[in-house]
Amino acid sequence: MNRRKKLSTAGGFALVLSLAIAGNASAMHIMEGYLPGGFCVAWGVLCLPFLGAGLRAMRNALKENRRVLPLLAMAGAFIFVISSLKIPSVTGSCSHMTGTGLGALLFGPGAVSVLGVIVLLFQALLLAHGGLTTLGANTFSMAVAGPFAAYGIYRLCQKGGVNRRLSVFLAAAFGDLFTYCVTALQLALAHHTDVSFGGAFLKFLAVFAPTQIPLAVIEGILTVLILAALETYAKPELRAAGFIKED
Amino acid sequence: MITIDRLCYNSKLRFVNAGEKFAFAVLTLCACVISRSFLISGFVLLTAGILTVWKGGIPASAYLKFLRIPLAFLLLSSLAIFLNVKERPMDLFALPLGSYYLTGSRASLFYALQLILTALASVSCLYFLSLNTPMPDLLAVLRRLHCPKLILELMLLIYRFIFVLFEISYAIRTAQNARLGNRDYRTSLKSFGALASALLIRAMKKSGALYDAMESRCYDGDIQVLDETYPPKRKEILGILVFEVFLYALVVAKKVLS
Numbered sequence: 001m002n003r004r005k006k007l008s009t010a011g012g013f014a015l016v017l018s019l020a021i022a023g024n025a026s027a028m029h030i031m032e033g034y035l036p037g038g039f040c041v042a043w044g045v046l047c048l049p050f051l052g053a054g055l056r057a058m059r060n061a062l063k064e065n066r067r068v069l070p071l072l073a074m075a076g077a078f079i080f081v082i083s084s085l086k087i088p089s090v091t092g093s094c095s096h097m098t099g100t101g102l103g104a105l106l107f108g109p110g111a112v113s114v115l116g117v118i119v120l121l122f123q124a125l126l127l128a129h130g131g132l133t134t135l136g137a138n139t140f141s142m143a144v145a146g147p148f149a150a151y152g153i154y155r156l157c158q159k160g161g162v163n164r165r166l167s168v169f170l171a172a173a174f175g176d177l178f179t180y181c182v183t184a185l186q187l188a189l190a191h192h193t194d195v196s197f198g199g200a201f202l203k204f205l206a207v208f209a210p211t212q213i214p215l216a217v218i219e220g221i222l223t224v225l226i227l228a229a230l231e232t233y234a235k236p237e238l239r240a241a242g243f244i245k246e247d
Numbered sequence: 248m249i250t251i252d253r254l255c256y257n258s259k260l261r262f263v264n265a266g267e268k269f270a271f272a273v274l275t276l277c278a279c280v281i282s283r284s285f286l287i288s289g290f291v292l293l294t295a296g297i298l299t300v301w302k303g304g305i306p307a308s309a310y311l312k313f314l315r316i317p318l319a320f321l322l323l324s325s326l327a328i329f330l331n332v333k334e335r336p337m338d339l340f341a342l343p344l345g346s347y348y349l350t351g352s353r354a355s356l357f358y359a360l361q362l363i364l365t366a367l368a369s370v371s372c373l374y375f376l377s378l379n380t381p382m383p384d385l386l387a388v389l390r391r392l393h394c395p396k397l398i399l400e401l402m403l404l405i406y407r408f409i410f411v412l413f414e415i416s417y418a419i420r421t422a423q424n425a426r427l428g429n430r431d432y433r434t435s436l437k438s439f440g441a442l443a444s445a446l447l448i449r450a451m452k453k454s455g456a457l458y459d460a461m462e463s464r465c466y467d468g469d470i471q472v473l474d475e476t477y478p479p480k481r482k483e484i485l486g487i488l489v490f491e492v493f494l495y496a497l498v499v500a501k502k503v504l505s
Contacts, residue, residue, distance in 0.1 A: 031317040033369020034324070034362065037280050055397060062397075066468060070454035070461075073404030074412075078450050080405065081412040082443055088435035106447075118402050122409070125377040125385070126249050128316045132273070132373060133280050191328050191362070193355040194337070200327070207327040218436075225440025230447060237451045 028183045028208060029123070029138055032131025039190045044136025047117075050144045054114040072107075076115040079103045080122055087218060095211070097219045098179060101172035102226060104147035105154055106238075116143020141182040150175025165224050173220030180212040181205065249413075250309070251377050258379040259304040264479040265384035266391065271487045272376035275494065279368045282498040283361060288368035291494070295371035303379045313374055314367065321363055328362070329355040382406050387474050400470055408450070415449050416442060 035043075061068045082099040103112040117139050123129040130138045150171040157167030184204035192200030230238055255261065260268065279291050300307050329351045331337065332344065341350040376385075383406075390399055419442050423429060428438035461470075 029320070031320050031366055031370065032373045033276070033280055033366040035280075036283070037277070040280070055395065058397060067455070067458050069400065070404060070457045071451065073401050074408055074450040074454040076401060076405040077408030077412050078447055080409050081416060081446065085416060085439075085442075087439055088429075088432055102443075114398070115401070115405075118398065118405055121402075122382075122405065124373065125382065126251050126409075128251065128313055128370070128374070128377070131369065133276060133369065187324060187327070191324075191358075193328060193358050194331055194352050199331075203327040203330070204324065207323045211323075221436060222440055222443070225436065226443040226447070229440055229444035233444065234448045234451075237448055 029130035030134040035134050035190050040133045043140045047139045050113045054110040057110045075107050076118055080119045100146045101150040101175035102223045104151045109147040109151040112147040113143045137186050141179050145182045146175045146179035149178040168227050169220040169224045172223035173216045176216035176219045255378050255381050260379040262477050264477050265380050265388050267479050267483055268380050269388045272372045274491050276369050276372040278494045278498050283365045284501050288364040292368040292371050295375045299375050299378055305378050325359040328359045
């Protein structure tokens with residue numbers, strides 16, 4: 001496909017769908033049974049090194065101080081609750097934040113990847129978002145790719161001397177966008193019937209864009225608001241979680 | 248608070264051995280994903296639905312509502328699968344868009360429909376498990392499967408904390424509404440930020456208090472929970488076995504024939 005054609009594809013879809021959608025926009029969990037068996041296993045295996053590293057880091061932290069255990073569990077429960085609360089959205093439909101960007105900034109991406117698997121499992125079982133066979137793929141996009149991207153962007157912005165609020169916004173919003181791109185990639189890899197892989201990728205991106213792009217912006221704004229409030233009221237807690245390191 | 252959690256404690260299949268339910272759900276789920284055919288998916292959807300609603304006593308209206316949850320995702324991704332923008336029209340339909348066509352092929356429509364049915368059947372397996380098995384029972388099954396201890400401990404605590412945090416968040420939301428929060432878009436953004444940060448502060452305070460409470464009750468790195476296990480019944484195991492053998496024979500037959 002040439003560039004113009006790609007653009008018109010994306011534009012056409014966005015137009016049709018922004019007219020058609022009034023339904024609910026949640027974080028993009030791939031639903032149960034939507035990926036073929038091979039892909040389920042492959043994405044799961046791809047997550048294992050990250051989970052292993054996260055677990056090892058957790059064990060070391062626990063060896064030093066057992067008090068970290070309930071703290072980690074609270075962090076997991078916090079991510080679950082934040083991601084299941086309705087957030088204000090422009091269209092009046094119900095949408096949720098992913099909360100993984102916030103989690104990665106507060107607790108570090110390694111811990112969030114382990115907590116993320118548990119949260120995703122609970123979301124599948126208690127809220128019917130996502131599924132058991134797609135747990136690996138969802139873990140990769142939401143608990144590994146998103147948090148690591150958010151954390152990386154935040155550190156990069158801090159090094160580049162961007163002010164803290166802007167870097168938090170960029171980290172959360174782009175972490176969210178990255179999750180959405182990875183999910184589209186996973187769907188396109190598994191399902192491209194009439195078109196090449198690239199065409200399928202663009203189609204999936206275009207179809208979910210009207211819900212996911214506003215969501216990423218809202219997620220960014222909310223993360224900034226939450227961290228700003230925490231910086232005002234809860235410096236010691238932020239220090240305990242590792243978000244503020246100096247002084 | 249969480250509808251699935253409330254329903255599963257009232258299920259009539261709640262006291263059936265959790266390992267049996269887990270094995271049934273997971274094996275059936277795998278059969279669906281492997282085969283991806285109309286016949287097998289339809290059969291599984293029907294079986295799991297009947298088991299959950301009739302044997303489990305989950306209200307049919309609630310069950311149907313749950314089946315509608317993934318619909319938005321299904322709809323969007325199916326559109327992405329069978330709609331195309333191409334220079335040449337394809338065999339099912341074509342709408343002219345300038346010099347291009349918004350078009351779709353028979354094969355991809357078939358593919359998308361097959362995928363929708365497979366996904367619905369898989370979701371019904373998942374619902375069979377989650378609507379009939381309380382979370383602590385599932386954790387016991389995972390312990391039997393040698394899931395790492397740290398993960399199990401975290402899961403147990405997270406499961407408990409979810410409800411604690413939900414309760415706090417409802418209280419905060421009520422308080423905010425009483426004080427003119429969530430009036431319009433601006434205030435609801437502000438309210439949500441305040442809610443989440445207050446929630447995190449409370450969560451951290453609670454976790455400190457919880458550790459003190461656990462330590463004063465002789466916590467030494469192991470959370471001991473009394474397991475309520477219900478022994479498996481021979482009749483149920485036999486039933487599951489027959490069903491799975493039949494299902495997998497169907498899957499194999501389908502693969503061989505096509």
